[in-house]
Amino acid sequence: MPYIEWRGNKCRIKWWSGEYLANGRKKYESKSGFDDEETAYTYGLDREYEVRHGTRMATSRSDLLMDEYGSEVWLPDQDLRPGSVKRYRSILKAQINKQWDRRRVNEIETPEYIAWKNALHQKVERKELARTYVDDILMVFGMLMTDAVQRYRLRTDTPIPPPTPRRGRFVKKVRKKKRPLAMGPVYQLAVNAYTVWGFTGWTYIWDAAFQGMRPGEMFGLQKVYAAPAWPTSEPDREQRKEFQERYARMPATRVQFQHQWVDGKKTLTAPKYDSHRTLVQAPFLTAMHTALAASHTSPWSFPSINGGTLLGASFGRDYWWPIRDGAPAREGLRGLPRPAIPPVEEFAVGGWPIYRLRHWMKECLEEEGHSDTAIETRMGHELAGVKGLYSNLTLKMEQNIVEAQQERWEGFLPGSRRPVDATVSHSSPSRPDDGLIFPGRSPGRRGCQVSVRFTAPGAAPRVVARERSTAACSRFGQHVVASTGWRAQSGHTYLLAAGSRAVTGIEATGAVRASAAGRTLAVRAPANARAQVSARLTGGGTLAEVGRAAED
Structure with missing residues (x-):
């Protein structure tokens, strides 16, 4: 039961806080400034009621300020990924602490929260803040208040009113309009x-x-x-x-x-x-x-x-x-x-x-x-x-x-049946296939000619392999593999090889020995090294490279 003590012309009420000291004795809390015993005693009974029903808020915690609570108590207890921790800390520092930093956690009232929330939405309308950013601010503040009530017992209730359907002015969410992209x-x-x-x-x-x-x-x-x-x-x-x-x-x-x-x-x-x-x-x-x-x-x-x-x-x-x-x-x-x-x-x-x-x-x-x-x-x-x-x-x-x-x-790609869908300004490179080898076929005056071009970054395309009247000219000859030497800007030289769709692996022999799965091969090689390239096909067969053209 609470008990009363007079101090001068004012009385003080003391009650059990529901906790024990380190020596096992009961821990009491008190409040002074009452003019009569009945008011003080009623106040003490209310506090003991809260202790019995688990709604008590410790006096020692009621003085915790929002900036200390958010940064030093709440955030370290969250199990979040590094990116989320960084974002939450930024929101606390730039928005929540700026608004509520020196306020006690249990002092924030619902009308104050609503006024702050409306001010944030007005900033969205003035395009000072992004709507998604404001949603994140309110989400973090909501988690702070919920944990203050349920986890840390710093408040008896949350100042955030429960959502009520069909109340308030409808505001359509505006998404950034995406332009068609090709x-x-x-x-x-x-x-x-x-x-x-x-x-x-x-x-x-x-x-x-x-x-x-x-x-x-x-x-x-x-x-x-x-x-x-x-x-x-x-x-x-x-x-x-x-x-x-x-x-x-x-x-x-x-x-x-x-x-x-x-x-x-x-x-x-x-x-x-x-x-x-x-x-x-x-x-x-x-x-x-x-x-x-x-x-x-x-x-x-x-x-x-x-x-x-x-x-x-x-x-x-x-x-x-x-x-x-x-x-x-x-x-x-x-x-x-x-x-x-x-x-x-x-x-x-x-x-x-x-x-x-x-x-x-x-x-x-x-x-x-x-x-x-x-x-x-x-x-x-x-x-x-x-x-x-x-x-x-x-x-x-x-x-x-x-x-x-x-x-x-x-x-x-240029030369395909589908036209390029936008005008392109070139500073470098000069074509979409720069740095890659694209096998292709072109008709010659005497039968068919298979030619392969290579375009290095910042350079004009050049034919690196050419062969006439090859099997690839027939309607069934749909497989091509070719190679070339290339000197990079770093000064290193490479053997590059590429094949058509049915190629599943490429192998180089001779002066350069290397192999790679897939349609391409790139390997460091001595300058002017002579190598023979062959390819493995989807059906299990092999394919010799198209004859190299004389290099410039």
């Missing part, structure tokens, strides 16, 4: 990326557009998890055997990590939502990755301009913004002159992030009629409900994606 603008991005970042940038844009990886996943992509090295280079022995059985003849990239800052250190963490997955590659993209892997010694598939990690670079300022928005010509900045870069209107208007390429990949897959299972698995999502429980990504689904993406690429 291959032309994406190609212009790739051309701009080549100017900014070299062949790494060229490959990066096409990889983002056709693989749909998240930026952090691309930052953390290592050569051992990308074609042509993977799946042979898979570190896990059990998974390696499984992957080799499935992807031996269908090159793919393994999304195993993303690169993030964790406590101020660059760290490889699991992909978002633990969405480890395998992304099959169209042959044209495998050819790019093969040439890219041979062009540098970094363990990362996409090193930065100075050879380091992309995570440590200012990706927006130094990479994406000039690629998207264009940039004027510059002369000799640190010995690196650069021509003018044209803007890509479809991305520059509205300031779209590079994430738009991931959305575009999904749009293309839907247009091509692929199943929800194939699309969402490639995106790194899970289908909800029974549909997700019974679905499974099959090998046929992956093959369909490879064929569709290769067809889309070949349909865009």
Whole structure:
């Protein structure tokens, strides 16, 4: 029972707090300032009622301020991924603490919360804040108040009123309008990326557009998890055997990590939502990755301009913004002159992030009629409900994606039946097939002639192999393999080889000995080295290379 003590002309009430001291004695709480004993005694009875019914809020906790509670008590107790911790801390510092920092947790009332919420929505209407950002602010504040009541007993109830349907003015959620996007603008991005970042940038844009990886996943992509090295280079022995059985003849990239800052250190963490997955590659993209892997010694598939990690670079300022928005010509900045870069209107208007390429990949897959299972698995999502429980990504689904993406690429190339769907400004390279070998057939005056062209970055295309009256000229001769020597900007020389669709592996003998699964081969070789190249076909046969033309 509570008891009363008089102190001067005021009385004080004391009651048991429901807790015990370290010596086993009961711990009491008190309140002073009452003018009469009846009021004080009633107050003490109410406090003991709260103790008995589990609704008591400790006096020692009632003085906790919002900035201390959010940053020092609540956030460290959350089981979150590094990216979420960083975002929540930013919201606490920039918005919640700015509004409520010196207020006690148990002092915030419902009218104050509603006024703050309305002020945030007004900022959205004035386009000072994004609606998604305001939704995140209110979500974090809601979690703070819910845990203050249920977990930490800092309040008896939450100041956030329960949602009531059909109350208040209806406000339609406005989404950023996406402009229709085709291959032309994406190609212009790739051309701009080549100017900014070299062949790494060229490959990066096409990889983002056709693989749909998240930026952090691309930052953390290592050569051992990308074609042509993977799946042979898979570190896990059990998974390696499984992957080799499935992807031996269908090159793919393994999304195993993303690169993030964790406590101020660059760290490889699991992909978002633990969405480890395998992304099959169209042959044209495998050819790019093969040439890219041979062009540098970094363990990362996409090193930065100075050879380091992309995570440590200012990706927006130094990479994406000039690629998207264009940039004027510059002369000799640190010995690196650069021509003018044209803007890509479809991305520059509205300031779209590079994430738009991931959305575009999904749009293309839907247009091509692929199943929800194939699309969402490639995106790194899970289908909800029974549909997700019974679905499974099959090998046929992956093959369909490879064929569709290769067809889309070949349909865009100059000389195909489908016209290029946008005007492209060229600074470098000069054609969409730069750095790759594309076998093709052309009629000659005396019968058929098979010729193969190669276009190096920044150079004019040249014929590297030519042969007349070969079996490939017949209606059944649909298989071609060819090779050429190439000197990279680094000064290293390479033997490059590529084959048509039915090629499953390439082998070089003679002065250069090497082999590779898939349609492409890139290997360091001495200058002017003579090698004989042959290919393995889908049906199990072999194919000799088309005769080399005299090199310039």
